[in-house]
Amino acid sequence: MADKMELRDVEVWDGNMAASQAMRQVQIDVVAAYPITPSTPIVENYGNYLANGYVDGEFVMVESEHAAMSGCIGASAAGGRVATATSSQGFALMVETLYQASGMRLPIVLNVVNRALAAPLNVNGDHSDMYLGRDSGWIQLDAYNPQQAYDLNFIAFRVAEDHEVRLPCMVHQDGFLTSHTAQGVKTLDDDTAYNFVGEFKPMNDMLDLDHPVTHGVQTEEDWHFEHKARQHNDLMTKVFPKIEAAFDAFEKLTGRRYNIVETYNTEGADAVVVCMGTSVETAIEVAKELRADGKKVGVIGIRVIRPWPHAQIAEALKGIKAIGALDRSSPNGTFGMLYNELAGTVVNSGESKVLTNYVYGLGGRDLTKVHLREIYAELLANAEAGKPTTPLQQLIGVRGPKISFH
Amino acid sequence: MNNGWNDFEIGAMLRSFDGAVNGIATTLQEDRPYSKSNSFTASVADWRIEKPIFNKDYCIDCQFCWIYCPDISIISRDKKMVGVDYDHCKGCGICAEVCPTNPKSLLMFAEQEDEDKALAGWPEKEKKEN
Numbered sequence: 001m002a003d004k005m006e007l008r009d010v011e012v013w014d015g016n017m018a019a020s021q022a023m024r025q026v027q028i029d030v031v032a033a034y035p036i037t038p039s040t041p042i043v044e045n046y047g048n049y050l051a052n053g054y055v056d057g058e059f060v061m062v063e064s065e066h067a068a069m070s071g072c073i074g075a076s077a078a079g080g081r082v083a084t085a086t087s088s089q090g091f092a093l094m095v096e097t098l099y100q101a102s103g104m105r106l107p108i109v110l111n112v113v114n115r116a117l118a119a120p121l122n123v124n125g126d127h128s129d130m131y132l133g134r135d136s137g138w139i140q141l142d143a144y145n146p147q148q149a150y151d152l153n154f155i156a157f158r159v160a161e162d163h164e165v166r167l168p169c170m171v172h173q174d175g176f177l178t179s180h181t182a183q184g185v186k187t188l189d190d191d192t193a194y195n196f197v198g199e200f201k202p203m204n205d206m207l208d209l210d211h212p213v214t215h216g217v218q219t220e221e222d223w224h225f226e227h228k229a230r231q232h233n234d235l236m237t238k239v240f241p242k243i244e245a246a247f248d249a250f251e252k253l254t255g256r257r258y259n260i261v262e263t264y265n266t267e268g269a270d271a272v273v274v275c276m277g278t279s280v281e282t283a284i285e286v287a288k289e290l291r292a293d294g295k296k297v298g299v300i301g302i303r304v305i306r307p308w309p310h311a312q313i314a315e316a317l318k319g320i321k322a323i324g325a326l327d328r329s330s331p332n333g334t335f336g337m338l339y340n341e342l343a344g345t346v347v348n349s350g351e352s353k354v355l356t357n358y359v360y361g362l363g364g365r366d367l368t369k370v371h372l373r374e375i376y377a378e379l380l381a382n383a384e385a386g387k388p389t390t391p392l393q394q395l396i397g398v399r400g401p402k403i404s405f406h
Numbered sequence: 407m408n409n410g411w412n413d414f415e416i417g418a419m420l421r422s423f424d425g426a427v428n429g430i431a432t433t434l435q436e437d438r439p440y441s442k443s444n445s446f447t448a449s450v451a452d453w454r455i456e457k458p459i460f461n462k463d464y465c466i467d468c469q470f471c472w473i474y475c476p477d478i479s480i481i482s483r484d485k486k487m488v489g490v491d492y493d494h495c496k497g498c499g500i501c502a503e504v505c506p507t508n509p510k511s512l513l514m515f516a517e518q519e520d521e522d523k524a525l526a527g528w529p530e531k532e533k534k535e536n
Contacts, residue, residue, distance in 0.1 A: 105417035166416055204419050212422040212430070214445075219418060227418045229411035 029080030032071030079205025102137030124364020125175030
């Protein structure tokens with residue numbers, strides 16, 4: 001039996017410590033991991049808990065991230081609670097197995113500490129790896145600070161392992177900006193945290209010897225499409241009600257409220273930025289200051305990236321005239337993901353909105369309050385004009401002549 | 407039989423048996439109540455272009471073929487070699503390769519070869535040189 005750890009009501013934790021503590025508290029059966037900056041401390045801390053008797057499960061050090069996720073898949077199919085963590089290049093190496101995990105409907109939790117993708121090599125935070133995972137069939141939750149990295153881990157286990165869901169779930173946080181920035185984190189005691197997620201209930205597990213099953217089968221043109229359709233259907237219809245219920249239960253337990261789409265000052269706003277990660281907190285600060293000056297601006301933070309909250313975003317954008325989609329990943333030849341997905345969401349809204357795209361913060365470049373004030377000024381001009389007054393896509397915070405497209 | 411996407415159990419997972427089973431490890435394959443989705447009920451004979459033919463006259467029941475076969479396609483009962491499971495054998499030839507008798511008790515032939523004809527023309531014992 002694992003020892004319990006005494007925690008203060010508020011601990012000074014960075015995002016990595018917060019995620020690793022949540023992993024300890026839910027008592028995972030198997031963690032198979034390969035360390036990579038900036039997520040290394042998650043598995044390092046976890047190994048520490050195990051060595052000191054705070055964890056009963058197995059910790060498998062493997063030779064690569066591909067092997068880490070493969071080990072997680074095997075352990076999850078065998079019938080255990082399973083999680084790991086990674087970033088960037090490691091995440092990229094995992095991609096092949098991410099699709100296996102979701103297709104096999106294995107409720108693995110993956111902490112992704114967002115980091116840029118090489119080349120050029122870069123260890124700092126942007127959203128390139130997070131974007132790379134968006135078609136992999138996983139649920140993707142996004143934390144904006146260490147407290148949320150802690151809280152969303154509990155949500156992730158609870159939703160992923162629900163027998164009506166049985167889909168793997170990523171919990172994202174920004175590399176360094178969240179993962180290595182210590183803040184006060186309100187904690188749950190070990191029993192309360194464990195009970196929120198509950199005992200792991202296996203489903204079709206290989207260790208059920210009275211009901212032998214074959215996992216990871218092959219289907220060709222005959223049945224492949226049906227399996228993928230089932231998985232897509234369950235992502236589209238089963239996940240949001242479970243997330244909503246988990247958010248409600250979590251609020252009841254802790255008083256902390258989460259929403260599928262987070263809105264700040266969007267009531268009566270003319271212009272909003274839509275963004276993810278730590279940028280949401282910076283944008284809120286700027287929006288508050290601008291509101292004090294009488295400017296009608298707000299912020300929309302995407303909490304659940306996959307499944308894409310089409311209806312919730314459409315609702316949040318009602319009456320808003322100008323939208324800035326802030327993408328922290330190089331689109332490499334098109335608009336940013338948020339721009340494209342928001343365009344898909346608003347095009348049938350029946351309202352005329354001006355949508356523009358800002359690419360920012362690549363490789364850990366700062367998004368400053370000055371940048372955001374400039375963006376809001378442009379968006380308010382768009383709202384006033386009822387049409388774009390700037391190029392549709394601009395790169396901001398980059399050295400050299402102004403760079404924009406369309 | 408499943409018809410549409412909504413009829414499947416999730417996870418591209420196949421059940422070996424319909425319902426629970428007990429003591430299956432000590433039950434012979436032919437006596438197991440395999441489900442329709444178990445691969446035991448599916449023939450992959452058409453994957454094969456060469457087949458092993460078994461000649462019991464020379465077999466010493468050493469079980470080498472049974473141990474080495476990667477597809478559990480050597481049928482052996484009470485440590486006596488019975489024959490080849492032609493529904494699941496893919497013709498890899500490992501059984502003939504590891505057979506230690508002289509002449510061999512398993513040899514590879516073209517898939518269409520007649521078994522009686524093959525046995526009638528079985529090679530003689532090879533004399534050791536020197």
